Structure formats: structure tokens, C-alpha cells
Amino acid sequence: MTIDIHGHVTSPELFKRFPMPPSLADIDGMIEQKAALGIDLTIVGSPVGAGTMVPVPGLDNYAQPADQLDSFHEWVAETVREHADHLRGYVYVNPFAEDDSLARAAKRLAQDEFVGLIVNTSVRGEYLGSPRAEEFFALAAEADVPVLLHPPAEPVGAAAMHGHLGLIEHVVRPCDVTSGVASILFAGWLDRFPTLKLIVANAGGSLPLLREKLDLAQQRAGGPPNSGPPKPGTPQKPISANLSKLYVDTATPSRIALAAAAEVFGPAHLLFGTDSPPLTAPLHTTLDMVAGLDVTDEQKALITAGTARALFKLGGN
Numbered sequence: 001m002t003i004d005i006h007g008h009v010t011s012p013e014l015f016k017r018f019p020m021p022p023s024l025a026d027i028d029g030m031i032e033q034k035a036a037l038g039i040d041l042t043i044v045g046s047p048v049g050a051g052t053m054v055p056v057p058g059l060d061n062y063a064q065p066a067d068q069l070d071s072f073h074e075w076v077a078e079t080v081r082e083h084a085d086h087l088r089g090y091v092y093v094n095p096f097a098e099d100d101s102l103a104r105a106a107k108r109l110a111q112d113e114f115v116g117l118i119v120n121t122s123v124r125g126e127y128l129g130s131p132r133a134e135e136f137f138a139l140a141a142e143a144d145v146p147v148l149l150h151p152p153a154e155p156v157g158a159a160a161m162h163g164h165l166g167l168i169e170h171v172v173r174p175c176d177v178t179s180g181v182a183s184i185l186f187a188g189w190l191d192r193f194p195t196l197k198l199i200v201a202n203a204g205g206s207l208p209l210l211r212e213k214l215d216l217a218q219q220r221a222g223g224p225p226n227s228g229p230p231k232p233g234t235p236q237k238p239i240s241a242n243l244s245k246l247y248v249d250t251a252t253p254s255r256i257a258l259a260a261a262a263e264v265f266g267p268a269h270l271l272f273g274t275d276s277p278p279l280t281a282p283l284h285t286t287l288d289m290v291a292g293l294d295v296t297d298e299q300k301a302l303i304t305a306g307t308a309r310a311l312f313k314l315g316g317n
Contacts, residue, residue: 002287003308004034006148006201006249006273007042011050011075018052018059021278027079030277031086037283039274043312045076045090045118047150053278054153055165061153062094062123066104073108080113088312090118090148095128095136102139109143115312116145116199120152121180127156129183134192141193146247146311148199149184151176178205181246182214190242197311198245199271203252208260211240247311249273250286250303258289267299271308 010024023030034042047053050072051061069092076089091114093105108114117140121128128136128149140147155176161167181200190196200207207214218239247269248261262270274286290303308314 001041002037002039002272002304003314004039004042004274004276005146005199005271005308005312006251006275007044008046008275008277009044009076009079010046010052011072013075014050014052014072018056019054020052021280023277023280026277027083027087031083034276034283035086037287039272039283039287041086041088041314043088043090043115043308044080045116045148046072046092047118047120048153049092049094052153055163062096066099066101069101070104073114077108077111077113088115088314089113090116092118093136094123095119095133096123096126096130102135106139106143109145115314116148117143118148118150121149121177122152122156125156127180127183128189129180129185129187131187133187133189137189137193137196140197141195144195144197146197146199148201148249149177149181150201151180156180174202174205176205177202178207178210181205181207182210182217185214185239185242186218190245196245197247199247199249199311201249201251201273201275203250203254203257203261204246204248204265207243207246207248208257208264211243211264214238214240214243244269247271247307249275250290251275251279253281253285255289255292259293262293262295267293267295268302268307270303271311272304 008024009027010020015025048061050064050068080087080089091105091108093101151173155172157172158168161172177200215238243264244266246265248265249271250258251273252258274283276283
């Protein structure tokens with residue numbers, strides 16, 4: 001059995017309002033296609049809630065009315081119930097929300113259909129290293145559920161690409177993941193909330209290649225801003241040490257990037273994820289890349305299902 005921790009679905013109602021990749025609507029087709037390859041369970045959600053990742057003039061994905069987001073989550077829950085053998089859901093939330101969104105998300109997590117949270121690595125140009133994210137990280141730690149850190153529809157730097165959707169999707173969004181997670185590390189959230197279970201999309205972006213650079217940045221800045229002074233006589237822990245506390249998915253087309261992620265984060269912190277739907281690349285490609293990793297068979301079993309089963313408390317064998 002293989003568990004895919006990174007998939008997306010969209011309700012028919014949203015298809016009436018926004019342009020969407022057709023694959024997001026074909027839930028039965030997705031399940032059938034994955035099951036044929038031994039991918040029996042997918043954890044699905046939306047990184048924009050009741051919005052869209054496709055640019056729409058004048059649309060602000062973060063200005064969704066509560067009832068609209070509730071309706072979307074009801075649809076996700078119903079969809080998961082209809083396909084209980086093959087689907088589980090993520091609860092979407094704006095980590096900087098100033099209304100009761102966080103409380104609503106906590107209530108959703110009490111439902112069996114939902115097993116984790118999905119948030120953006122930046123919101124309106126602000127990374128989650130911001131002090132304004134404290135209440136969100138406290139919620140995630142208290143709920144004891146994984147958080148999929150996903151790039152936003154409009155990542156930092158998107159405007160500089162002048163509407164080139166290919167560059168925004170395949171270059172700027174992974175860069176948002178890289179910078180956004182670096183800001184989380186330097187904010188000290190993993191030290192403040194040691195039970196956090198953060199999953200970084202896109203195989204960690206460029207973070208596997210920046211391990212030493214993170215430590216240089218730490219030395220230049222004088223240490224993580226929220227970590228406080230080191231105890232007398234004890235060396236300060238390198239910021240890169242917290243990379244091993246993160247989990248990453250396998251959603252990358254690069255064998256080099258995947259191998260680097262396995263080395264830096266460790267095979268036990270690598271989770272099978274395809275970003276499909278909406279990505280329509282052959283699913284067997286990701287399976288083949290995992291099979292080709294220079295790790296033991298036991299570690300491959302953790303990547304394809306074992307770690308996800310434990311992290312999301314899915315039970316079973």
C-alpha cells in the first residue's frame with residue numbers, strides 16, 4: 001500500500017465560479033488511476049480553500065467569508081465519507097486570520113474525515129516567520145496534527161514574472177516554500193512548539209541545498225531572533241539542526257532534488273506525495289524515483305506509507 005499525502009480536489013460549485021484544471025473534478029478517475037498503481041489512500045485539500053490557484057483579476061483568496069469556507073469543508077468531508085477507503089482531508093486556514101477561522105479549523109479537525117492542516121508558506125507577501133503566526137502554530141501543536149506547508153497562488157516575487165504562469169508555478173512557488181520555511185526556522189517556532197509536525201511541499205524546495213547557507217545566515221544575524229540568548233558555556237545549536245525536525249514530500253520531477261531531500265531530511269522524514277491532482281504527470285514516475293533512492297527497503301516502506309500512517313494516525317498495517 002502507498003499513501004499519497006499531497007493531492008487536491010475542488011467542489012463542483014467552485015468550478016462554476018473559477019477556471020480550474022479539469023483533473024481537480026475527476027475524483028473517481030483519480031482514485032482509479034492511483035489504485036491501479038497501488039496508491040490506495042490520498043490526503044486531499046485545497047491550498048486556497050474556496051478559492052483558486054489560477055490567477056483571477058480582483059480575487060483575494062484570503063478574503064473568503066466564513067460561511068463560504070464552511071461550505072467548502074462540508075463538501076470535502078462529504079467527499080471523504082463517500083470514498084472512505086481512499087481519501088482523507090486537510091483543513092485549510094489562513095494562518096494570519098484575525099476572525100474566528102482558527103477556532104473553526106480546530107472544530108473541523110475533530111471530525112474523522114480531517115487528519116491535518118494545509119496553509120500557505122506566505123500570505124499576501126508575509127512569511128510565517130512573522131509573530132502574527134504564533135496563534136496558528138500554537139493551534140497546530142495543540143491539535144497534534146501534521147501541517148502541509150504549501151506555496152500560495154500568488155507567491156512572493158510573482159509580480160516580477162509579469163504573468164508568466166509557468167515561471168510562477170514551477171520556479172517562484174518553490175522559492176516561496178524555500179524562503180517561507182527558512183523564516184519559520186529562524187523564527188524559532190520549532191523550538192517554541194517542539195511537537196509541531198510540519199510537512200514541506202515540493203521536496204523542501206531548495207532547502208536541501210542550503211543547509212550550510214542557513215548556518216552562515218545564522219552567524220551573520222547573530223542567531224534565531226526568537227530563540228533567546230544561549231545558556232552560558234553552551235554552544236549555540238546550528239539552525240540547520242532543525243531541518244531534521246521537518247518532513248518533506250516527494251512532489252518533485254527531479255531525481256537530484258529527491259536524493260538531496262532524502263540525505264538532508266532523512267528517509268524517515270520523506271513522505272510520498274505527488275501533487276496530483278492537479279498535476280497530470282505519469283504517477284509511476286514518482287514511484288520509480290522513490291524506488292531508485294539509495295536507501296534500504298525498510299526506509300522505502302517508510303517513505304511510501306509507514307511514516308504517513310504514523311504521522312496522520314491512520315492505523316492499519
